[in-house]
Amino acid sequence: REQQAADGYDPDAGRGCPHARFVLDPATPSLHADNDRLRAAGPLVPVTAEGVPAWAATRYATLLTVLTHPKLSRDIRHWATRDTCPAGTAIDRIVTDTSMLNAEGDDHRRLRTPVAGAFTARRLQQLRPKIEALTDRLVDALAELPPDEPVDLRKEFAYPLPREVISELIGIPAEHQDALHELSDAVAQVSDTLDDSPDVRRALHELLDRIIEERRDTPGEDLITDLFRLREKDGDRLSSDELFATIELLFIAGHVTTVNLITNAIGALLNRPDQLELLRTGQCDYSAAVEETLRWDSPIAYFPMRYAVQDIEIDGVRLRAGEPVLACFAASGRDPGQFGENADRFDITNPPNAHLAFGHGPHFCLGAPLARIEAEIALKALFEAFPEIAPAARPEDLAPLDTLLGNSTRSMPVLLGP
Ligand code: HEM
Numbered sequence: 001r002e003q004q005a006a007d008g009y010d011p012d013a014g015r016g017c018p019h020a021r022f023v024l025d026p027a028t029p030s031l032h033a034d035n036d037r038l039r040a041a042g043p044l045v046p047v048t049a050e051g052v053p054a055w056a057a058t059r060y061a062t063l064l065t066v067l068t069h070p071k072l073s074r075d076i077r078h079w080a081t082r083d084t085c086p087a088g089t090a091i092d093r094i095v096t097d098t099s100m101l102n103a104e105g106d107d108h109r110r111l112r113t114p115v116a117g118a119f120t121a122r123r124l125q126q127l128r129p130k131i132e133a134l135t136d137r138l139v140d141a142l143a144e145l146p147p148d149e150p151v152d153l154r155k156e157f158a159y160p161l162p163r164e165v166i167s168e169l170i171g172i173p174a175e176h177q178d179a180l181h182e183l184s185d186a187v188a189q190v191s192d193t194l195d196d197s198p199d200v201r202r203a204l205h206e207l208l209d210r211i212i213e214e215r216r217d218t219p220g221e222d223l224i225t226d227l228f229r230l231r232e233k234d235g236d237r238l239s240s241d242e243l244f245a246t247i248e249l250l251f252i253a254g255h256v257t258t259v260n261l262i263t264n265a266i267g268a269l270l271n272r273p274d275q276l277e278l279l280r281t282g283q284c285d286y287s288a289a290v291e292e293t294l295r296w297d298s299p300i301a302y303f304p305m306r307y308a309v310q311d312i313e314i315d316g317v318r319l320r321a322g323e324p325v326l327a328c329f330a331a332s333g334r335d336p337g338q339f340g341e342n343a344d345r346f347d348i349t350n351p352p353n354a355h356l357a358f359g360h361g362p363h364f365c366l367g368a369p370l371a372r373i374e375a376e377i378a379l380k381a382l383f384e385a386f387p388e389i390a391p392a393a394r395p396e397d398l399a400p401l402d403t404l405l406g407n408s409t410r411s412m413p414v415l416l417g418p
Pocket residue numbers: 067100101102112166249250253254255257258261298299300304329356357358359360362363364365366367368370371
């Protein structure tokens with residue numbers, strides 16, 4: 001505390017709403033610079049995120065503690081100022097309260113276990129040829145475009161692939177996919193032009209409900225069918241609300257994050273021809289590029305809050321019961337304390353790294369193996385199909401997403417070449 005005071009850092013600043021020391025604002029596109037400042041300021045730093053006062057955990061070691069701390073809960077009912085702070089902020093209301101992401105302990109296990117079955121190695125191996133076929137189709141469509149006109153690879157490549165994969169896994173019929181994705185993109189703030197109003201949320205709920213009901217009558221090889229079967233076998237293990245929340249969570253968590261990963265990897269590699277060459281000549285594996293992107297340019301910037309269930313102290317900072325802590329995944333990936341003095345350099349020859357981009361502990365991302373497979377297949381197919389591919393804009397000219405949650409650019413213009 002004395003050291004913090006000497007640094008001009010007041011851990012009590014920003015406890016009340018809304019006088020925080022740092023304002024995290026999606027309108028100021030300086031994520032990595034902000035994170036450098038936050039990491040330097042202390043292990044837990046008071047911020048306001050979309051008007052919500054919280055403690056930001058930006059250092060790797062502190063984030064690891066936060067993600068596994070027994071007295072920090074994802075259960076939103078522990079949030080003391082829940083009623084006095086701006087409602088409907090995306091940072092913590094993105095998924096329905098009854099989903100596994102917001103549950104702890106026995107409830108969390110009950111909600112997570114049945115879904116974990118969908119991500120077994122066997123299921124993923126079954127999905128692999130489908131992912132490859134989808135990727136090939138997208139690459140073929142790109143090859144039909146004029147080679148000397150810029151193409152936005154976020155829109156034409158990174159976006160559709162995970163969208164179709166997650167729809168297949170969950171069991172979303174083709175005729176509902178467009179409408180469902182439009183609504184969930186709005187809720188997940190994939191683009192700032194989309195509307196995240198209560199009406200949009202309601203429409204998303206109605207459509208998902210309809211799809212789930214239809215699936216009950218026409219079972220298939222998919223997650224909705226699995227969850228229905230489980231309910232029949234095991235009584236009321238999952239309530240209707242919880243089943244809905246599970247599907248919604250997978251649908252949102254499984255899409256935009258992977259779009260960001262693929263977009264960020266393309267950007268990092270296109271602007272570093274030496275690194276791309278290592279992949280093309282087989283000196284490095286595409287999985288190394290995926291892991292390095294996850295560390296260096298995490299698809300999630302700031303996500304979910306955890307709430308102190310009692311007064312606690314973490315790395316010398318005292319938290320009061322009910323105060324929220326924000327996990328800063330992108331910041332932890334560039335922490336020199338963990339990744340050395342070159343932490344801010346993208347280098348796929350780095351040894352395998354223990355990044356936290358998929359979280360850690362009980363809420364560790366269920367879709368991590370799927371996201372990894374998708375990104376690997378996508379990058380390999382793209383860079384093999386277009387040997388002359390080149391960026392069509394400088395990285396500093398690309399607008400970032402207008403959200404605290406996602407870390408990516410709104411577009412990825414490239415020239416595909418002959
Ligand atoms: C949880 C990141 C892709 C499903 C999480 C968490 C992170 C994360 C950081 C943990 C949050 C916490 O500890 O509070 C990512 C990233 C992805 C990705 C960076 C892509 C690059 C996916 C995919 C799916 C998925 C493809 C599903 C198909 C989930 C689910 C949870 C989760 C269900 C909640 C787990 C729980 O609460 O027990 N993800 N995710 N994610 N992710 Fe992912």
